Amino acid sequence: MRKLLIIHSDERIQSSVREYLTNEYSFEIDCLANSSLITNADELATYDGIVCENRYVDSEGRNIVGGQNLINFIIDHSIKKPVVILGEMEIDYGSFVSLPSRFSLRDISLQLIKSLNITDEELRHLKMPDFVSVEIANFYQLSNPCCDIYIKMTKTGVDHFVKRIYANDVLDKDIVRRYENNNLSHFFVQKEDFEKLMGQILSQSLTKVVKAFKEDKKIMEISSDTFEISQNLLNEIGITPQTVKLAKTSIVAMTKTVSGSKKLSTLLRSLLENETTYAFKRNYLTSLFFYQIIPNLGWGRGEQLKQTMDKVCYICFFHDILLREEKLLKIHSLDDMAFVDLTNEEKKLVLEHANMTTTLLQEISGIPTGIDVIVRQHHGSLNGVGFPDVYTSNLSPLAICFIVIEKYVVEILKSIEAKEKLKLNSILLELDEFFHLSSYRKIIFELKSLIN
Template identity: 25%
Template structure:
């Protein structure tokens, strides 16, 4: 059995790689946190077959340090580096710049370890797919058998059925698995597509139910948002995910259209038991729609367009929620991120806009709004010079900044100072002033 060291600080990527390296390739997987831990292990286990590592862990040039050790000690060990790296030339090192392409990592690992399709077919490893336990929180039954995985020995896993197809279960019973530390259920691979369709249909059906209270619907939308963003990052767009994202976006627009005032709607979202990224996307949509209404700029698709942009604008930061608070180049520099994370933040608007270009039903111009949401024309970096951008992009930028500031006050528990004063300072042009006044018009109504 091949021995593989894995160093990956992103929890979702770590889980995906761990499950697939062990289940699909059948390796003996050893987790390490950094270069020093890996080098200490190599000193006593120089026969490791493969090292899979991210390029940097915090300030440590992880891949570079491990590579130097391998070369200095003439160790013939293959290494796959995830993320951009300037490691010294090594015939055994493969660099994969896309930090989220876990499937490519598995493919490269199989090739390096000499595992081909024929040998895989001979393995007595059940063909299961991991599904986060949280996906089951809004289901009362399921259309396939559901298993947990138990490690029997260093080389064997046992899959134990916990939910039978068609069985009923409660949210409390699923939460108990989470409290016990279980992150993933497993379902047979051949049932995965049907399960995804079933899950999407059930979530959409619940969202459209008139029996669901407003607070419960908002929580469902937040949980559905997390499922959708995770699946898009992992698998891209398919019909089930498009159906789910459409339902969330449509409900955000409906919530705005039927709400008598913006302030009460913002209050409900910011105080809901939902994730920060969902709250920010929903509130940005609300504020942008309110500004469009006050400026009398609404056309047939403008609300849908800004809601769509709000849903996707920070999707590239979904695995790094804390980075989504960075709103200027100065804040990016102060964050002292490693090189790959710095580039992730710097390019996230550009990369998110490119991603939605693969969405077959994206509203015309939504990619532009996403690309511009930090002020940069090309979606890279941050800029307060926005006068040459389209009006709808400027509206979105001002709404986005307003919501960021509002959420900062909520986190700190402080009384908010007039946010619009800060917006006037940040965007001191006449056209921006008109848009900020449109926002103030609603804020003054509250008073």
């Protein structure tokens, strides 16, 4: 078996290259984080070949030409082993070769076959099993895997592979961590998917590294988690991956339907393209709760239910679409309004946005009927103007559902923004105190059942 040393400071890249070469070519592989860790020339000479990144950032943020340092070391100690440098470097002579900074796994393997003189005969002997294992940490930064992912179960001595994550499913670090916490160390993929998947993992990691060098920032900062709606949060609030899928499909369908209206589609696009804004998060989370509980509300089945569901997305994403600023979006009562410094136009907009949006929606053909009514009532007033003192039960059931869910989402986001621990039960308790009518409390009950 041939022995190979991989030197790369990015753990993900290191491990995807290693997994690929181990599985595809049965190399025996050791890894190092960077070339400064090499001190023993005899030890280095025991490898058949070395794969090393061109440069890395050290712990003090300095840019180090690791590949060049390795080559110098090899020349100084007269070690005659082939080296493949990952990323551009001006030293293509003899047994030293460099690959472009966006290399593929195939590039590495072809180069190794050449550099190590691996024969066809040798390659034929290497046969992968039907399911190939991939170390679980490789999946941390993979958001939408390009193929189905399996776990291995062993029953009465026989291995079974069970599909757990579907191709293009939403995946994030927290989901992966949960498997890891259950003592799972490897996922499995079908052998025909293996190369494609490893390529995807590698290219996502490479994009981050290449970008980091371009912007001359530390890689850590680039790959650190940004504030977004994570799968972890969704699990905590009781939203299933199926619901996320449903919401995403509905959003796409809605975008197509409104594409005929220039004004509306421009407004919608700017909302949907900015996923980290407060507006997007609030609308999106509201729609997710809606989709999650709607089947439990006894509003019919089949076609009837589908018609109701079709409306949800429009209500959630359009009701406040005229309010372009976060400070306006955060006004839910006359009291709130008194605390914010507003121009007269802004005041008018806040008080009348529900009614104004209704008028806008009425001009669009092809959207589900009845949305205008719910949008008009979304702050609880029948004519879409102002904020009523009390919530009544003579609103449309969808409007009532919307009012409760949105209030829940507002409180959740408040808590996240304040970096507090999310206490869903106490938020729901507050909602119970706030809404007195049973038509409203029925919705709270459903929200509670998502987490208990």
